Amino acid sequence: MLDSLISHDPKVLNEKKPDEIIATGVVESLKNFLRKCIIAVLSYGPMPKHIAFIMDGNRRYAKSRSIKQGTGHSVGFSALMASLIYCYEMGVKYITVYAFSIDNFKRDPSEVQTLMELMEEKINELLENKNVINKVNCKINFWGNLDMLPEPVRLAAHKLMASTAENTGLVFSVCMPYNSTSEIANAVTELCKERRGTMQGQQHAGGCNGRAANGGARSDISVADLDRHMYTAGCPDPDIVIRTSGETRLSNFLLWQTTFSHLQSPDPLWPEFSWRHLVWAILQYQRAYPYIEQNKALVKKQL
Amino acid sequence: MSLPSMIIKLTLGFLWCIIHLAISLLSLCSLLIFNLECCLISSGLLWKYWNLQLAKLKYLAIVVDSREAKNTVKINQLLCWLKTLGVKYVCLYDIDGVLKKLFEPGMDGSRDNKPGDYLDVSANTKALGCCQRQMTIECISGSDGKEGIAKAANLLCSTFLNGDSYTQENVKSEENIKSEPVFTETDMANALKSIGCAGPEPDLLLVYGPARCHLGFPTWRLRYTEIMHMGPLKSMKYGALVKAFHNFSKKYQNYGK
Numbered sequence: 001m002l003d004s005l006i007s008h009d010p011k012v013l014n015e016k017k018p019d020e021i022i023a024t025g026v027v028e029s030l031k032n033f034l035r036k037c038i039i040a041v042l043s044y045g046p047m048p049k050h051i052a053f054i055m056d057g058n059r060r061y062a063k064s065r066s067i068k069q070g071t072g073h074s075v076g077f078s079a080l081m082a083s084l085i086y087c088y089e090m091g092v093k094y095i096t097v098y099a100f101s102i103d104n105f106k107r108d109p110s111e112v113q114t115l116m117e118l119m120e121e122k123i124n125e126l127l128e129n130k131n132v133i134n135k136v137n138c139k140i141n142f143w144g145n146l147d148m149l150p151e152p153v154r155l156a157a158h159k160l161m162a163s164t165a166e167n168t169g170l171v172f173s174v175c176m177p178y179n180s181t182s183e184i185a186n187a188v189t190e191l192c193k194e195r196r197g198t199m200q201g202q203q204h205a206g207g208c209n210g211r212a213a214n215g216g217a218r219s220d221i222s223v224a225d226l227d228r229h230m231y232t233a234g235c236p237d238p239d240i241v242i243r244t245s246g247e248t249r250l251s252n253f254l255l256w257q258t259t260f261s262h263l264q265s266p267d268p269l270w271p272e273f274s275w276r277h278l279v280w281a282i283l284q285y286q287r288a289y290p291y292i293e294q295n296k297a298l299v300k301k302q303l
Numbered sequence: 304m305s306l307p308s309m310i311i312k313l314t315l316g317f318l319w320c321i322i323h324l325a326i327s328l329l330s331l332c333s334l335l336i337f338n339l340e341c342c343l344i345s346s347g348l349l350w351k352y353w354n355l356q357l358a359k360l361k362y363l364a365i366v367v368d369s370r371e372a373k374n375t376v377k378i379n380q381l382l383c384w385l386k387t388l389g390v391k392y393v394c395l396y397d398i399d400g401v402l403k404k405l406f407e408p409g410m411d412g413s414r415d416n417k418p419g420d421y422l423d424v425s426a427n428t429k430a431l432g433c434c435q436r437q438m439t440i441e442c443i444s445g446s447d448g449k450e451g452i453a454k455a456a457n458l459l460c461s462t463f464l465n466g467d468s469y470t471q472e473n474v475k476s477e478e479n480i481k482s483e484p485v486f487t488e489t490d491m492a493n494a495l496k497s498i499g500c501a502g503p504e505p506d507l508l509l510v511y512g513p514a515r516c517h518l519g520f521p522t523w524r525l526r527y528t529e530i531m532h533m534g535p536l537k538s539m540k541y542g543a544l545v546k547a548f549h550n551f552s553k554k555y556q557n558y559g560k
Contacts, residue, residue: 044312044319103559180522181488188456188491192463192484199464221457223449250517251559252526256449259519263530283326288514295368295518299398299445 038279039090045286048239050094051087052261054253055080057245057269064269070114075271077122081132086275088136088170090282094235098253100176102145116150119176123156127163137169143231144178145186171235178231179252187229191221194229232257239292240285244270260296262288341542352545355388356552362392364505364528366520368512369399371536378405381511384541385438388548392439394505398518400444441502448519451500458494459486495523504528507551509544511536529554 055076062072080097087095099119105112126133126140133140142157149157227233238254238261246267250258262285266277304312344352363385372378378395385393395402463484495501504524508517508531515532517525531547533539 041315041318041322044315045323101559106558106560179526181491181526184452184522185486185488185491188459189484189486191456192460192486195460196464196484221453221460223453226449226453226456248529248531248554249527249556250525250530255522255525256452258517259449260516263515263517263532283322287323287326288516291513292516295398295516298369302399 035089035275042279042282042286043091046289047091048282048285049092050096050236050238050240051092051281052096052098052238052241052254052258053080053083053270053273054098054241054243054247054251055270056243056247058271060245061269061271069111070118072271073115073118077118079271079273082275083273083278084132084136084138084170084172086278090278092170094171094173094238096143096173096175096232096235096238096254098178098251099174100144100178101251101253102148102177102179102182103252105148105177116153120150120153120156123153123160127156127160133164133167137167138164139167139169139171140164141171141173141231143173143175143183145182148177173232173235175231175253180250180255181252183231184226184256186231187226188221190229191225226256230256237261240264240281242266242273242281244268244273260292262292337543338540341540341546344542344545345540352549355545355548357389357548359552359554360390360506360548362394362503362505363390364394364396364508364520364524366508366510366512366518367395367397367402367536368518369397369401371511372397372399372401372405374536375405377536377539378402381536381539382438382440384544388544390438392441392503394441394443394502394524396443396518396520398445398448400446403442403444406440406442443502443521445519447500448521451495451498451521452491452523454498455491455494455500458498459490460484492523507531507547509533509547511539527556527558 058072058076059069060072061075062069065072084095100115104115132138140160142161146154146157232254237257237259241250241254241258241261242264243250244266246265248265250263254261264281264284266273266281268274268277340349343349347353365381367378382393395406492501500521502521502524504526505528508520508525508528510517510530510532511534512518513535515530517530529551531550533543533547
């Protein structure tokens, strides 16, 4: 199934002899068996429940291989689907990806257009061919300021969210167009609307004496109140945040949710990110796990 | 648990330990090589680190694990090194506020007996002056992070809701325009400034601790900051600082473009 997701170089797809097909099948079976063994060993230690990816490096990949930027993004999408399956096999329940930042609208309009068309195409592909979604019983979320998207993309995103809302397996969240400070401002707005609604309800219930209703104790906004209104409400904080291409910044991604996340910056470009990089990421997380859990426990104790 | 499954579990556990032991050995080798490199950098033998370009580094932040932050000797040594390297502004952060308490006596406006050593600048900052090089130090903690945002949110909401209540009480019903609250990132930034939780966005953040985690560093100041892991504070090296600054000087950001 992975082969159907990953783009094939047309030059490689030649007609194969039966012996070659059998050999390939045996090799693939061995690879799958080896992968399962490694996952079994890895799973002896603590496994992350939520991994977040900043998929950096598609354009650099395209440049290094002298292909079009749009093709770089397409290959990046294939790498994303592959990573989704690998994470599912490893028991990771939540995957979040930074697909498009609000800052990315500053890019060349033709590139933005290409990206929007690619997103629409891939979302529609997922709607039509639900093999991947059904395999992992995937619930798909789109987090961000969806009103900023072109209408076809926005409608497709809403349709995909609605069609997978009842799924109970892997939770795949796509942040687009997103940034963390915008998410927080949105949470404050929603919280204010909620409080206003409560106040107005109290005023109606209290009769005409608006002053008495308003004078009632209105508790200060707490961190937990804001947590409830984040896009990520109901989702655990990421255990690992991986930004590919060796870049060390978070670029306004999940800053609220990553207090105790293990931040990693592997060197491969996003289209090059593969299973072995994911295994390495989890091994690094397992080494940092005791420290991270200790810190979480200390903070909980203080609260 | 049956015997075969117990054997499988033990075998998996054994293999897992072997893998992590191998990784630890690799890390140890890599650490030894790194320490050697730091020694060479400190002694000036590696020419590529001779001329550090710190023009891009206007604001530096340091995140320290709160347990390690109690090591005042190491903290002061780190600050001296930063001063020597020409850093102008340092923001020290630890989640529990240990560093804030450490620097608190110097923050309130009183001058030190040795003039030119410690000068108060603002509520959270002080200027450390030594050897003709001035460096501003700011200390923040977890209460300036998420809790600061909650306070800013409270300010925005209560201002809006109080204005809303006034409108409903004092404006005639046909003139009462129900406006929906819409808060932008700029509104939040201004609110954070009003409550004293704003500050410059660091260009570089160095994490001293066992793992690379930002431990709740204030969101509005972390958006485009390069985050580098320096290892535990107790084994910090001057050469590692120089290398981190050198690597930072090579970074290029396009801010989403």
